[in-house]
Amino acid sequence: xDCEEAPGLGHRFVSAHVRRGLLPxxxxxxxxxxxxxxxxxxxxxxxxxxxxxxxRQLALKISANSxxxxxxxxxxxxxxxxxAASVTAYGRQMIERxxxxxxxxxxxxxxxEEDARVIYGDTDSVMVALGPSCTMHRAFEIGRQAAxxxxxxxxxxxxxxxxxxxxxxxxxxxxxxxxxxxxSPDTPGGQLDVKGLEVVRRDWCPLVRQVVxxxxxxxxxxxxxxQAVAYVQETVALLRAxxxxxxxxxxxxxxxxxxxxxxxxxxxxxxxxxxxxxxGAASTPQAGERVSYVLVAAAAGTxxxxxxxxPAYALEHDLPIDAGYYVEHQLKPPLLRIFRPVLGGxxxxxxxxQRLFAGDAAxxxxxxxxxxxxxxxxxxxxxxxxxxxxxALLPPGGGAVxxxxxxxxxxxxxxxxxxxxxLRATEEEVAQLLGQCMRCExxxxxxxxxxxxxxxxxxxxxxxxxxQKISTTEGLFRRLRLDW
Numbered sequence: 001x002d003c004e005e006a007p008g009l010g011h012r013f014v015s016a017h018v019r020r021g022l023l024p025x026x027x028x029x030x031x032x033x034x035x036x037x038x039x040x041x042x043x044x045x046x047x048x049x050x051x052x053x054x055x056r057q058l059a060l061k062i063s064a065n066s067x068x069x070x071x072x073x074x075x076x077x078x079x080x081x082x083x084a085a086s087v088t089a090y091g092r093q094m095i096e097r098x099x100x101x102x103x104x105x106x107x108x109x110x111x112x113e114e115d116a117r118v119i120y121g122d123t124d125s126v127m128v129a130l131g132p133s134c135t136m137h138r139a140f141e142i143g144r145q146a147a148x149x150x151x152x153x154x155x156x157x158x159x160x161x162x163x164x165x166x167x168x169x170x171x172x173x174x175x176x177x178x179x180x181x182x183x184s185p186d187t188p189g190g191q192l193d194v195k196g197l198e199v200v201r202r203d204w205c206p207l208v209r210q211v212v213x214x215x216x217x218x219x220x221x222x223x224x225x226x227q228a229v230a231y232v233q234e235t236v237a238l239l240r241a242x243x244x245x246x247x248x249x250x251x252x253x254x255x256x257x258x259x260x261x262x263x264x265x266x267x268x269x270x271x272x273x274x275x276x277x278x279x280g281a282a283s284t285p286q287a288g289e290r291v292s293y294v295l296v297a298a299a300a301g302t303x304x305x306x307x308x309x310x311p312a313y314a315l316e317h318d319l320p321i322d323a324g325y326y327v328e329h330q331l332k333p334p335l336l337r338i339f340r341p342v343l344g345g346x347x348x349x350x351x352x353x354q355r356l357f358a359g360d361a362a363x364x365x366x367x368x369x370x371x372x373x374x375x376x377x378x379x380x381x382x383x384x385x386x387x388x389x390x391x392a393l394l395p396p397g398g399g400a401v402x403x404x405x406x407x408x409x410x411x412x413x414x415x416x417x418x419x420x421x422x423l424r425a426t427e428e429e430v431a432q433l434l435g436q437c438m439r440c441e442x443x444x445x446x447x448x449x450x451x452x453x454x455x456x457x458x459x460x461x462x463x464x465x466x467x468q469k470i471s472t473t474e475g476l477f478r479r480l481r482l483d484w
Contacts, residue, residue: 006086007093013086023071023083027064028157034060042183095121098150098160102128105149106142116142120171126150127166137185139165166193168220172337178216192216207248208330211235215338225342232335232356239331240323246461249321250311251330252292255285268308269293276310297322304329315464327357388476389415401479416477423473426466433463 003012016024034057041053070076072084099118106116106128114131121127128146130139140162147162154160166179167190180190194216211232218228238244253269260270269291277284285291293308296319307322314321336353343352385394387403389411394403402412436459 006082006089009082009085009089011082011086023067023078024157027067030060030064031157034064091123094154094158095126097153098126101149101153102126102146106146112142116146120177122175125163126160127169127171136165136167136182139167140185164193166190168223170216170220170338170341172341176337178220178338180220190221192220203251203253204334205249205251205326205330207235207239207244207326208334210248211331212334212338215335219338219342225339228339229343229355232331232339236327236331236357239326242321242323244321246294246311246315246321249294249326250292251294252290255287255289255291258287266303266305268295268305271305272308272310295322295325296320311461312464315461316468332357388419401476419473419476423470423477426469426473429466430463430470433459433466 001015002018003014005012014021037053037057037060041050041057044050044053068084068087070078071080071087073079074081099121102116102118106112108115112130112134114133117129118126119129128143130142134142143162143165147160150160151158165182165185167182169177169179171177176196178192178194181193182190192213194213214231215228218224218231235244251268253267255269255273257263257270260266260274263270269285272293273285273291292311294311294314295304295307296309296314298307304325307325309319313319332353335356339352339356343355384396385401386392387394387406388401389406390403392403392405394400400407402415406412406415440457
């Protein structure tokens with residue numbers, strides 16, 4: 001035929017034997033270059049060379065995929081929505097036909113150990129379950145056969161390539177899966193491969209990525225659900241106790257437009273950018289930049305957009321982190337998606353959520369909430385100072401830092417020497433941190449050590465913490481009234 005019709009749409013295209021299209025020629029060139037890059041990447045022995053080739057093949061893949069994107073736009077360089085709609089229609093048809101071919105040709109009565117079953121198909125790929133009795137070498141043989149059957153069914157230029165074997169494999173939902181990928185049957189160990197989960201997305205705090213990645217390793221590599229559950233319980237307990245590294249709690253989102261009023265609904269990062277602008281902060285975010293923030297505790301019912309705060313400001317003013325928000329809105333959604341298929345009903349009939357996030361392991365030290373969220377009696381509570389040496393409670397209203405028993409004899413001197421030793425160690429750490437800043441920014445980093453606001457820096461929060469520790473220790477020295 002001189003033309004082909006897109007399935008279910010009625011769009012017709014001239015066949016290649018009549019005239020080759022412009023976009024097919026561009027795509028064939030991009031796909032051929034990507035195939036060369038992937039072949040060179042597999043044979044590359046140097047990790048750096050392999051990384052460069054991996055970046056090249058990924059760039060070529062994105063360039064090829066962008067053809068679908070710009071044809072689907074209503075305006076642009078080459079808008080043609082009929083092409084974009086036909087791509088998806090052909091994709092659906094080809095995935096369905098690939099499933100039929102695979103399940104018809106790879107059956108137990110035709111030489112396979114078990115009937116092959118297509119469990120997932122998306123865009124340009126299908127995933128086939130072969131059953132627990134299938135060995136790794138046999139899985140690779142069947143995978144190559146399946147790719148050959150489907151490629152023969154469609155003919156050139158369509159070619160289905162066998163890519164890898166997953167063992168084990170965890171499919172949570174569409175475009176969300178993880179597994180140990182084996183590129184060859186003789187590979188000593190599978191590599192953890194994660195798609196669509198929070199471990200590869202930037203709109204979740206680093207704590208989520210760290211916990212999800214660790215849980216997947218425990219579940220898929222160590223094959224220990226008990227260790228994964230214990231790790232989640234420990235992480236939640238540390239978070240509620242306020243002992244989590246602040247750097248892991250920073251969330252960042254791109255400020256798409258100037259001004260909080262330009263958004264249809266209130267957004268936490270946009271509201272914070274407006275507050276920073278009103279404070280006159282030197283590093284006020286501009287449109288197109290990412291805004292970093294943490295969620296601090298506040299009165300019950302306070303919207304999240306009003307609890308978002310600049311990480312440096314929260315640390316300097318000792319604002320308590322809203323652990324409940326991070327547990328409910330950051331940790332729970334991804335972890336429940338992972339653990340529900342694995343744990344099922346959990347032990348003793350306890351729901352998965354209760355096993356992970358409730359119980360003694362999840363109870364932490366309650367911190368006072370900012371802005372009147374501590375309860376009606378909190379306004380009448382006053383913190384009592386403790387002796388610098390023996391930690392005994394001191395009388396209220398006094399300016400002393402030592403109790404009467406520790407002021408006399410050698411005890412006062414011991415307290416001073418202990419504080420001096422701690423101060424010296426802190427000052428040495430400050431010098432080390434300043435050295436890291438100088439290696440990063442050069443000799444002019446002396447002032448940057450105090451004014452830098454890059455929360456992505458691995459030593460950012462530690463710099464602020466040691467500075468506060470020195471200030472507190474120096475204040476204690478000024479309050480020490482000793483008669484030598």
